[in-house]
Ligand code: HEM
C-alpha cells in the first residue's frame with residue numbers, strides 16, 4: 001500500500017516537474033508538436049508499412065507507419081485533458097526533429113504513468129498463474145498493450161468502456177480459458193457478446209471477474225466471491241440479492257467434463273453431490289428436450305415422408321385414395 | 325388447387341379464427357427471427373440476421389412486443405372458448421365430440437387406419453373435421469405457448485423471479501425456452517408446413533386458413549366423414565360461401581414468402597446443429 005502511494009506521488013511530481021524543467025531549459029520540447037511528427041507520419045508518400053519485431057513478445061508483424069490522427073484523438077490518450085503529444089509516449093524522440101532512428105524503444109506504459117493500475121495486474125496472483133503455466137499453455141501473460149490495443153494500432157488505446165476494448169478482453173481471456181468461454185456463451189451474457197454486442201450493459205469476463213486483479217471465486221475478496229458478488233451483479237441487475245446470484249454463470253451441460261464428473265460421482269454413489277449441484281438439473285432439462293426433439297422429428301418426419309409418397313401413389317393410380 | 329368456376333366453396337374457418345391465425349403468424353415470425361440468432365450465436369448467419377433486425381437492444385424490444393401479441397392471441401382464444409362454453413351452453417360440443425379439437429377415442433381408430441394406409445394396406449382414412457395430427461399440433465401449440473410465456477417472463481424479469489426462486493431457476497428457464505423454441509420453430513416450419521401446404525395435392529399454399537374457404541371436392545377428399553355428416557344432416561349448404569379472389573390472391577402473396585423464410589431458417593438451424601455436433 002505504501003509503495004503504491006509513494007509511486008503515485010512520484011508520478012504526480014514527475015508530471016508537473018518534468019514539463020516545467022523542460023520549458024525552463026529552452027522551451028524546445030513543448031514546441032515539439034504533433035504536427036512535427038505528422039509531417040511524415042500523416043503522409044503516405046513519406047512512410048509505409050514496415051516489418052517490425054514486437055520487442056516484448058518477439059512476434060514479427062507488418063505494421064503501417066501511417067498515423068491516423070483522428071483515431072488517436074478519439075483514443076483514451078487523445079481524449080484526455082492532459083493533451084498528450086507524441087513524445088510523451090515515444091520518449092526517446094523528445095528533442096529529435098526530422099528523421100530519426102528506425103528502431104525505437106517500446107513505449108513504457110507503466111513506469112512513469114500507469115504504475116497505479118499497472119501494479120494491480122503485474123503483481124496480482126493471476127499473472128503468477130499465467131507465468132507458472134506459460135510453458136504448458138504455450139502462451140505468455142498478455143502485456144498491457146495487448147489487452148488495451150486499439151482497432152488499428154496499440155497507439156489507439158481505447159477508453160475502458162469502449163465496446164472494442166470490451167470485446168478484446170473477452171478474446172484475450174478466451175485464448176487461455178476456452179472451456180469457460182464456451183460455457184459463458186451458453187448464457188445470455190455470452191450469447192449477446194458473441195453476436196458482437198460488447199457495450200457496457202452486457203457482461204464481459206472482466207465485468208464479473210475484474211480486469212487486473214482476478215481471484216478464484218472461492219476467495220471471498222474475489223468480485224464473484226461471497227462478499228462482493230451481489231455488488232457485482234447489481235451493476236446491471238438492480239435488486240440482485242443473495243438468492244439471485246446463485247445463477248450458473250458457466251453452465252456445463254454441453255461439456256463432456258460434466259458427464260465424466262457425473263459418472264465418477266455415480267460410481268462413488270455420491271448422490272448428494274449430484275442432487276445439490278444445480279448443473280445436474282440443467283443437464284436433465286437439456287437431455288429431456290433432446291429426447292423430445294429426437295422423438296418428435298423421427299415420428300412426424302417419417303409420417304410426412306410416407307404420406308407424401310402415398311398421395312403420389314394414389315394420384316398415379318388416378319384415385320382419390322378412398323377407393324373411388 | 326385452383327378454384328374452378330362452378331366449384332362450390334364451404335366455410336371452414338370464421339373470420340375470427342383467420343385473424344387470430346394471422347396475428348399468430350406475425351408474432352411467431354417476429355419471435356423466431358429475433359430469438360434464434362441468440363441460440364445460434366456462433367454462426368455467421370445469426371450475426372447477420374441479428375444485426376439486420378436492429379441488434380441489441382432493438383431485437384429484444386421486438387421480441388417482447390411480439391410476445392405481447394402472442395399473449396393477445398392466447399387471451400382472445402381463451403375468451404372465445406370460454407364465451408362458447410359459458411354463454412351458449414354449447415360447451416360440450418367444442419370440448420367433446422366430432423366438432424371438438426380435443427383428442428377423442430375415435431382418434432385411436434384414425435391413427436391405426438392412417439398407419440395402415442401409409443404402409444399400403446388400406447384406403448385413405450376418412451377423417452372428420454379435425455385430423456388427429458391437427459389436434460396434436462393445436463394441443464402442442466397450447467402447451468408450448470404456456471412454457472414459452474412462463475420461461476420468457478423469467479428471462480425478462482430475472483431479479484423479480486429470484487424473490488421466489490434461486491438464480492439457477494433462470495438458467496433452467498433459459499434452457500427450456502431455447503430448446504422449446506427450437507422444437508416449436510422447426511416443427512411449425514417443417515411438419516406443419518408439410519401437412520398444410522407442401523403435400524403433393526395442395527402445394528404450394530393451402531388457402532383454407534387465410535380465405536377460410538375449402539372447395540367441396542377438397543372437403544370430400546380430405547374429410548369425407550365430415551362432408552357426409554353435414555350432407556346427411558342437411559346443413560352442408562348453410563356453410564356455402566361465394567369465392568373471394570382478392571383474398572385468395574393476397575393469401576398466396578403473403579404465404580409463399582413466409583413459407584420460404586421459414587424453410588430457409590430451418591435449414592440454417594438444422595445445418596448449424598449438425599455442424600455443431602461434428
Ligand atoms: C410468449 C412469450 C415470450 C416471452 C415473454 C419471451 C421472452 C424472451 C426473453 C426475455 C428472451 C431473452 C433474450 C432477449 O432479451 O431478447 C428470449 C429469448 C429467446 N426467445 Fe423468447 N419469449 C417468448 C416467446 C418465444 C417464442 C414463441 C419463441 C420461438 C418459438 C421464442 C424464441 C426465443 C429464443 C430462440 C430465444 C433465445 C434463447 C437463447 O438465449 O438461446 N420466444 N425470449
Ligand code: HEM
Nearest residue numbers: 348349352458461462465512520530531532533579582583
Ligand atoms: C407462414 C406461416 C403459416 C402458414 C402459411 C400457415 C397456414 C396454416 C393453414 C393453411 C392452416 C389450416 C390447415 C387446415 O386446412 O386445417 C393452419 C392451421 C394452423 N396453424 Fe398455421 N400457418 C403458418 C404458421 C403458423 C404458426 C407460426 C403457427 C403457430 C405457432 C401456426 C399454428 C397453426 C395451428 C395451431 C393451426 C390449426 C391446426 C391445424 O389445422 O393444423 N401456424 N395454418
